Amino acid sequence: MNKYNHPGVPYFQHVSEHCIHYMSIDGVIFGFSENQLKVLLLRWKGTDEWSLPGGFIYKLESVDAAAGRIVQERTGLNQLYLKQFHVFGDANRYDQADTWQRTKMPLEGIKWSERTISIGYYALVNYSKVTPMPDLITDECRWWNIQDLPRLLFDHNHIIEVALHSLRRELNEQPLNHLLPDPFTIPELQRLHECILGTALDSRNFYKKMLASGQLERLPERRSGTSHKAPYLYRFQETQSGEILPEPGT
Template sequence: MKDFNHSVTHYFKQEAEQSIHYLSIDCVVFGFHEGRIRVLLLRWKGTSEWSLPGGFIRKAESVDAAAVRILRERTGLQQIFLQQFHIFGDAVRYNQEDTWQRIGLPVDLSKWSERTISLGYYALVEYAEVTPRPDLLTDACDWWSLEDLPNLLFDHNRIIAVALENLRRQLPYQPVSHLLPETFTMPELQRLYETILGRPLDARNFYKKVQASGILQRTDERRKGTPYKSPYLYRFDPGVYPEVVREGSLSFP
């Protein structure tokens, strides 16, 4: 415990010297796998308390570079599509006294940072490709389903809710090709969009819109082993799909 206390004190001393005070980043990592959306959380060392991955911005790095660094440290991913979605800057964001008691760290964080403004980023990843990694202050880094989130530290439940709202609104501008195998069926693509949007879509209208967008190439292969007529397999057209994403022209009101 003595070594841990010393390490924590040294960590916050370094942060105070290298980072911009009162300005932090909180990252909401949404993971898609087998038709479900989950979010990546950290459990603070020696407690049952969870929070989002986050950290402070180094004085010599850009805000976006800080977000990429924080996510790389927690996920191991080298290529991450990150979207800044909100600034959380209320004068009182959460009950600090209660939070510090729940964390139980051997430093007085309330004096180290009396108020912090947080820049929210979200990422949408295939969570099977993520290697969750805790840090010095945490014991675990794990996926949680959106339906079973605990009472998180700070104002992180609100941050997740705002991130999800923005993800759904900005979905036409978000690449989703990395969330599916190289070839997939139209129903599988529809289920992906339905999972992210949190609501069903009309199959006929979905098919018409996707076909009209030109983002898919139909292969000569069919998905075998289905209870109905074997559906064709598709792949994203690498020449068309990125442009459609940039324009945000594929939406499902």
């Protein structure tokens, strides 16, 4: 492939012309499946290098709308829970020469900022409803277990750590229903808490605490309709399930 036919060239020319490029958005998309907390990553075209999904803010677009658009493009979801969690503003966030070499992007001749400040958002999404989609400059989009991440491009390992730390700190205020099957069992909820906290929890205490919280509603049926040992099914009360829709770009 002639490097000027690389899809990165028209893509970055478009960004250079229409987007605010001192600032970017990086999205940490959390999912939960097979008892594992997962994060959605992209593999850059023609490389074995992975990064978070991210992008830039159009000149007339709010930052929240840009984050919603970026997550929506990768997941196909138009209803998702998004939270701005931190601005990554160090003067030297990562080794730029090393990173651009690893991406194999032909960037000569394209006006580019020396430095980008990134606004981190995390999304809580329902794993089973996501259709991972690569973009113009990536070959593959897939879930990774949070404890098996490769060495990512840019400072994205650090961004994921900070996102997980934020989620952990606000665990009881976040709408975890977005990550769980609907309805879910208490053992599933416990496993999700354990994945986020990175530590095992005592089942009896967890069960008591969750019931006492008043956040859960028990359904009449159990996971399997037959056995008396099958666990009960639960939902969060209405107040927990508020959804934030990406605003239309304004």
